[in-house]
Amino acid sequence: MLVSMLAVGAGGFIGSILRYGLSLAGQRWSVTFPHGTLWANLLGCLALGALMALAAETEILSPSARLFWATGLCGGFTTMSTFIYEMSRFAQDTEYAVASGYFAATLAGCAFAFWAGTLAIRLLMKG
Numbered sequence: 001m002l003v004s005m006l007a008v009g010a011g012g013f014i015g016s017i018l019r020y021g022l023s024l025a026g027q028r029w030s031v032t033f034p035h036g037t038l039w040a041n042l043l044g045c046l047a048l049g050a051l052m053a054l055a056a057e058t059e060i061l062s063p064s065a066r067l068f069w070a071t072g073l074c075g076g077f078t079t080m081s082t083f084i085y086e087m088s089r090f091a092q093d094t095e096y097a098v099a100s101g102y103f104a105a106t107l108a109g110c111a112f113a114f115w116a117g118t119l120a121i122r123l124l125m126k127g
Contacts, residue, residue: 007064011072019077044078048085 019040026036051070055061061069074081083106090099 003064004067007068008072008075011068011074012076013072015073015076015078018073040078041080044074044081045084047077048074048081049088052085 019036022040022043023034023036026034026039029035048070051061051066051074055066055070071082087099087103090096090102
């Protein structure tokens with residue numbers, strides 16, 4: 001259990017640093033469009049797709065290595081990669097209604113949660 005936690009933590013540490021660096025680099029192109037976030041999501045999904053295919057087709061990645069690369073590094077780099085992986089699992093299992101509901105709930109729910117969080121802080125700061 002400790003080895004698993006350390007693998008996820010180390011990967012997450014590296015992924016978060018990479019994400020921050022990519023965000024800084026993205027600001028060179030534009031400060032109004034989130035290039036860093038877009039590229040983190042695209043690269044994270046590419047990496048997680050490759051890792052999951054590699055894990056499914058070979059035994060080259062140990063369970064700890066999968067935790068480091070997929071959950072840790074990709075998770076620290078972007079949560080979009082995990083979201084897309086989960087969506088693909090539903091699609092592979094032909095659970096299209098579940099995939100559609102998960103997609104809609106995630107996008108709408110996250111937008112609402114973000115709005116609610118900002119509203120709550122604004123109200124607390126006024127009071």
